[in-house]
Amino acid sequence: MTSAADPKPPQTERFRRETPLALLATRGGLILAIFFVLMFGALSSPMFLTSGNLLNVLTNMSIIGIIVVGMTFVLVVGGLADLSVPATIACGAILSLALQPMLGTVPAFVLAITLAGLCGLVSGVLVGYVGINPIIATLGVGTIVLGIVQSAVGGVIVYGTNPATADFVKGRIFGIPVLVLIFAVVAVAGHLVLSRSYWGRWTMATGGNPIAAEASAIPVRAVRAGAFVLTGLCGGLSGALLGLTLQSARPLVGVGYEFSAITAVVVGGISISGGSGSVPRAIIGLLFVQLLTNVMVLNSVRTPDQGFVLGLLIAAAVALDMALRRRGIA
Amino acid sequence: MLWSLERIVRYRVLVILAVTLIVAAFVVPGFLRLSTLALGLDRGASIGLIAIGMTVLLIARQIDLSVGSIFGLCGIIAVMLQSSLGVWPAAAVGVLAGAVLGAINGLLTVVLRINSLVATLATMLAFRAIAHWLTESQPVPGADIMLSIALSKVYLEMFTLRAMLFVGLILCLHAWLTWTVAGRNLFAVGSNPEAATASGISPDRTVLLSFIFAGALAGLAGVLQSLTTNTGSPMFGSEILVVIIAAVVVGGTRIEGGKGSALGTLGGVLTITALTTAMEFQSIPAYVQQVVMGSILILLVVLDRTIRPGAHAQAAPAT
Numbered sequence: 314m315t316s317a318a319d320p321k322p323p324q325t326e327r328f329r330r331e332t333p334l335a336l337l338a339t340r341g342g343l344i345l346a347i348f349f350v351l352m353f354g355a356l357s358s359p360m361f362l363t364s365g366n367l368l369n370v371l372t373n374m375s376i377i378g379i380i381v382v383g384m385t386f387v388l389v390v391g392g393l394a395d396l397s398v399p400a401t402i403a404c405g406a407i408l409s410l411a412l413q414p415m416l417g418t419v420p421a422f423v424l425a426i427t428l429a430g431l432c433g434l435v436s437g438v439l440v441g442y443v444g445i446n447p448i449i450a451t452l453g454v455g456t457i458v459l460g461i462v463q464s465a466v467g468g469v470i471v472y473g474t475n476p477a478t479a480d481f482v483k484g485r486i487f488g489i490p491v492l493v494l495i496f497a498v499v500a501v502a503g504h505l506v507l508s509r510s511y512w513g514r515w516t517m518a519t520g521g522n523p524i525a526a527e528a529s530a531i532p533v534r535a536v537r538a539g540a541f542v543l544t545g546l547c548g549g550l551s552g553a554l555l556g557l558t559l560q561s562a563r564p565l566v567g568v569g570y571e572f573s574a575i576t577a578v579v580v581g582g583i584s585i586s587g588g589s590g591s592v593p594r595a596i597i598g599l600l601f602v603q604l605l606t607n608v609m610v611l612n613s614v615r616t617p618d619q620g621f622v623l624g625l626l627i628a629a630a631v632a633l634d635m636a637l638r639r640r641g642i643a
Numbered sequence: 644m645l646w647s648l649e650r651i652v653r654y655r656v657l658v659i660l661a662v663t664l665i666v667a668a669f670v671v672p673g674f675l676r677l678s679t680l681a682l683g684l685d686r687g688a689s690i691g692l693i694a695i696g697m698t699v700l701l702i703a704r705q706i707d708l709s710v711g712s713i714f715g716l717c718g719i720i721a722v723m724l725q726s727s728l729g730v731w732p733a734a735a736v737g738v739l740a741g742a743v744l745g746a747i748n749g750l751l752t753v754v755l756r757i758n759s760l761v762a763t764l765a766t767m768l769a770f771r772a773i774a775h776w777l778t779e780s781q782p783v784p785g786a787d788i789m790l791s792i793a794l795s796k797v798y799l800e801m802f803t804l805r806a807m808l809f810v811g812l813i814l815c816l817h818a819w820l821t822w823t824v825a826g827r828n829l830f831a832v833g834s835n836p837e838a839a840t841a842s843g844i845s846p847d848r849t850v851l852l853s854f855i856f857a858g859a860l861a862g863l864a865g866v867l868q869s870l871t872t873n874t875g876s877p878m879f880g881s882e883i884l885v886v887i888i889a890a891v892v893v894g895g896t897r898i899e900g901g902k903g904s905a906l907g908t909l910g911g912v913l914t915i916t917a918l919t920t921a922m923e924f925q926s927i928p929a930y931v932q933q934v935v936m937g938s939i940l941i942l943l944v945v946l947d948r949t950i951r952p953g954a955h956a957q958a959a960p961a962t
Contacts, residue, residue, distance in 0.1 A: 393760060460931060617780060628766070
């Protein structure tokens with residue numbers, strides 16, 4: 314590759330990603346930050362360190378966490394972000410409740426998730442095979458899907474008809490909430506796929522250097538598309554669980570979840586440029602964001618202000634990543 | 644071949660606009676009456692002003708997802724300052740605030756080297772949060788209700804003040820893009836930043852100025868919207884993004900940068916406006932309209948990727 318035609322010498326950065334400094338800043342720093350939030354929470358509010366509150370945090374975290382697993386794949390594969398998450402959540406929530414009387418609970422659940430996966434497939438094909446910018450593609454597909462789901466139920470709020478399902482989802486097995494168990498299963502599966510399987514290695518390679526990956530006979534397009542299918546499925550699952558828990562689903566039920574998920578992944582130290590990252594790191598990021606949000610809620614910080622903090626966190630985390638990377642090269 | 648596929652793709656905005664107008668004229672009785680058109684143009688002006696800034700950014704290979712939030716926030720600022728500063732100074736501060744917010748986007752992109760998609764995703768969230776924070780999530784009423792009536796006055800049976808501003812600005816943009824050195828530099832930066840640097844253009848400066856320009860125009864649109872409705876609301880502009888990107892892309896500007904025209908954007912805005920107006924006259928629910936807008940956006944972006952007039956040498960890998 315030393316011929317004159319070689320167009321991109323700066324690509325060497327790919328080989329020096331995991332500098333010790335970056336590792337320290339992303340992993341150690343974050344765990345320190347979590348301790349800091351825990352301490353601040355415990356000092357500022359007597360409610361914070363109660364088991365009820367922490368269990369609440371964990372349950373909330375599970376719904377978003379399922380999406381975070383999918384979003385991790387999207388970022389690692391170099392797909393920037395999936396903005397169709399609110400649509401796939403709405404798809405999961407609305408359809409799993411609306412189809413319940415017709416199909417029964419479990420088939421409705423499965424069908425809703427499958428359809429959400431199908432939305433992911435459409436985004437995936439647009440991004441992977443047609444080569445459209447992921448943010449534009451998922452923004453467009455999300456708008457379309459949300460519109461279709463709304464018109465399918467006539468644009469109204471859907472209510473559940475089978476309270477037994479809500480009891481199951483909100484219930485516990487061996488003292489652990491079912492939602493948390495489901496999240497744990499998804500997270501472990503996602504982690505194993507990303508770190509131990511061919512598909513995971515292909516995902517890393519595609520995100521790191523698509524041209525090299527293609528030269529190594531990796532099905533780059535399919536791998537890219539796969540990340541979006543996975544996020545669609547995760548969004549659908551998360552939405553269906555959310556719908557069953559609340560026993561009602563508004564069309565805009567999933568708005569904001571995409572940012573929470575992206576924030577968690579980025580704060581977890583996973584580069585927006587792709588090629589590196591792991592599910593546990595994203596979940597540590599999620600833990601930090603969730604604890605921070607919880608502390609803000611307990612200290613009665615209003616929701617919009619929390620949005621401001623989230624926005625700042627995304628910008629700061631990405632800027633830090635870019636700065637560390639440049640230092641790593643120089 | 645005079646009417647090759649390439650030619651149709653290049654002048655597609657005329658084709659799409661003509662088809663939309665013809666269909667709308669058949670479906671909606673009285674659509675081509677001047678009063679209906681004036682109404683449509685007035686509403687399109689809001690989208691159009693933002694689309695002007697977005698055109699410039701897309702040509703420079705950047706994007707601003709936060710324009711909707713800037714739109715809402717600047718309107719709020721202009722309305723809230725009315726009682727202390729007076730109407731027009733407050734409006735000026737609103738536009739200026741738009742420029743500052745645009746500068747923040749630009750600095751994040753240029754100085755911190757954050758991909759503009761991600762940077763503006765974050766600021767979209769942050770600016771919207773500021774809007775909610777300033778207003779405590781309630782709409783804010785303006786001081787002078789007569790002003791909104793004056794602003795809605797239709798001149799020459801066709802143009803409101805907003806609409807005139809939009810058409811005037813887009814003609815200026817056309818002139819700027821086609822006949823000035825700075826305009827041509829913009830295309831150079833968008834199509835090949837390295838080559839632009841080599842020929843003595845500073846891409847960073849161009850990009851930063853583009854962001855400021857886009858922010859100021861989104862601010863201007865927001866201020867005018869708030870003055871016309873005599874309200875500042877933190878919800879203004881929350882669903883405007885897809886429509887704007889669709890309008891610009893219909894006009895032939897490419898998401899991938901380096902290509903686009905002001906007159907194309909004018910056509911795109913007119914098309915989208917005609918479509919929205921026609922659908923509203925048919926009382927088609929908002930969510931179906933969303934499906935239509937989203938489909939148009941996706942369809943045209945796919946078209947851009949698959950049919951490429953003037954054959955680019957090589958497709959850039961999707962980032």
